[in-house]
Amino acid sequence: MVLSCSVQKCENKLIKGNGIIFHRLPLHDKELLKKWLKALKIDNCTPTKHYNVCSEHFIEDDYKRSPTGVKLADLLCSAVPSIFSDSSNAKQKPCSLTNKECYEPVCFVPSCKTPKGLPLYNFPFGDKRLLDIWAERTGLSTMYDTELYLTITICKNHFHENCFHDNSIQLKPYAIPSVNLIDYSGPPDSCCLIKSLHSDENSVMTSTGDRTWGWLGSTEEFGRPPEPNEFIVIPKSEIHCEKYAGSNHAAHCFIYAENNERVFDIYNPRASILMQLRYDGYFGFPGGLIDAGEDFVSAVNREMVEEINLNTTIHSVNHDDHIISHWSEKKNLVLHFYKLKVNMTDLIEIERQASLARDYGTEVLGTIRVPLYTLGDHYRGFPVFLNHNFIGCSRDQLIAALTSLNILTPEEIQLALNANSRNI
Numbered sequence: 001m002v003l004s005c006s007v008q009k010c011e012n013k014l015i016k017g018n019g020i021i022f023h024r025l026p027l028h029d030k031e032l033l034k035k036w037l038k039a040l041k042i043d044n045c046t047p048t049k050h051y052n053v054c055s056e057h058f059i060e061d062d063y064k065r066s067p068t069g070v071k072l073a074d075l076l077c078s079a080v081p082s083i084f085s086d087s088s089n090a091k092q093k094p095c096s097l098t099n100k101e102c103y104e105p106v107c108f109v110p111s112c113k114t115p116k117g118l119p120l121y122n123f124p125f126g127d128k129r130l131l132d133i134w135a136e137r138t139g140l141s142t143m144y145d146t147e148l149y150l151t152i153t154i155c156k157n158h159f160h161e162n163c164f165h166d167n168s169i170q171l172k173p174y175a176i177p178s179v180n181l182i183d184y185s186g187p188p189d190s191c192c193l194i195k196s197l198h199s200d201e202n203s204v205m206t207s208t209g210d211r212t213w214g215w216l217g218s219t220e221e222f223g224r225p226p227e228p229n230e231f232i233v234i235p236k237s238e239i240h241c242e243k244y245a246g247s248n249h250a251a252h253c254f255i256y257a258e259n260n261e262r263v264f265d266i267y268n269p270r271a272s273i274l275m276q277l278r279y280d281g282y283f284g285f286p287g288g289l290i291d292a293g294e295d296f297v298s299a300v301n302r303e304m305v306e307e308i309n310l311n312t313t314i315h316s317v318n319h320d321d322h323i324i325s326h327w328s329e330k331k332n333l334v335l336h337f338y339k340l341k342v343n344m345t346d347l348i349e350i351e352r353q354a355s356l357a358r359d360y361g362t363e364v365l366g367t368i369r370v371p372l373y374t375l376g377d378h379y380r381g382f383p384v385f386l387n388h389n390f391i392g393c394s395r396d397q398l399i400a401a402l403t404s405l406n407i408l409t410p411e412e413i414q415l416a417l418n419a420n421s422r423n424i
């Protein structure tokens with residue numbers, strides 16, 4: 001039996017090349033699930049993961065688009081099925097995904113025109129990061145339907161020669177499809193995943209270097225330079241709103257100590273604030289993405305242990321330390337910002353410990369202090385610092401923290417923002 005659509009009167013089946021893909025009920029998101037059940041008119045049934053809704057029940061705008069506008073196979077987090085052949089009640093059909101051995105052994109890449117007979121390869125179901133990349137590149141990614149990959153295959157025609165062990169048809173362990181794919185237009189030799197930044201084993205690199213995103217591919221978009229005004233401030237009362245429930249969230253922290261000990265007996269530093277140089281060349285604050293099921297505060301504390309080896313039994317962030325949250329609709333990303341005030345002795349110890357952190361030397365290339373004073377030319381010092389490159393909305397976060405914690409006055413900040421090297 002072949003995977004088919006569970007919506008009543010819909011006969012669509014998973015058949016190679018018919019362009020129809022399948023989505024599971026969003027069991028992980030209660031509010032969204034309610035909307036789906038209502039739309040499908042099955043709100044009196046118990047939802048199960050075996051209920052499949054085919055792409056024919058969604059409108060074009062329900063799907064994500066690549067930055068170049070190509071329709072992707074993933075639904076937007078807010079998508080709800082809305083197209084039904086008639087208005088009669090849809091009822092849950094018995095689960096159709098019972099015999100997984102039944103798919104015809106062919107290449108499931110939608111665009112594949114290769115005649116049958118080439119070697120076929122299973123999707124790397126056991127490695128989520130690798131699976132996501134295979135799925136994205138082949139245009140087969142569906143948000144709720146990962147078990148599907150257990151049953152389908154891809155042919156040799158989508159792998160670059162560097163993906164194979166010498167003179168064999170055996171794929172290297174971290175091979176990824178890179179040729180003859182309509183959903184991937186990157187370099188064909190970007191065909192092996194860098195195994196893991198944290199792995200002790202040797203990384204598998206592309207033949208020409210390290211151009212592949214490796215497992216960073218799934219979050220690569222987040223780190224791209226923002227457009228002007230891309231990040232907007234979320235009012236505190238709306239942070240936990242349903243609107244942001246389907247977004248990715250990250251939390252970062254402003255660690256600081258009051259410090260009035262003059263530099264060169266001249267410049268008053270006002271405060272010592274820790275930022276870090278990241279692996280991608282940007283400056284940012286310690287912190288990171290929130291894992292599934294984790295709250296923002298636990299996440300920022302966990303990330304600070306990993307990135308700067310913070311002793312959270314002595315210093316940790318709590319809910320009251322929240323400063324500001326920003327949202328990027330384009331990146332579907334919410335960034336939460338917290339403060340951690342320590343004394344100068346502890347700040348120096350935190351700096352010292354940072355070089356012993358798990359991520360030091362890989363994700364974090366160094367901890368720095370922010371110069372808040374401005375030299376006599378009205379440019380060197382804080383204005384120069386503000387002209388560096390900052391990740392995400394971290395420059396806005398820095399300015400928000402300096403203002404809200406009264407470390408600098410709004411006038412002083414404005415002066416630094418207006419300062420221009422041409423006036424030196």
Ligand SMILES: O=c1[nH]cnc2c1ncn2[C@@H]1O[C@H](COP(=O)(O)OP(=O)(O)O)[C@@H](O)[C@H]1O
Binds near residue numbers: 222
């Ligand atoms: O200091 C920061 N302030 C604001 N946003 C940041 C900062 N650092 C990173 N981001 C944003 O959050 C995303 C994930 O953060 P990060 O790279 O720290 O996560 P990770 O450590 O979990 O990989 C980044 O791609 C970037 O968009």
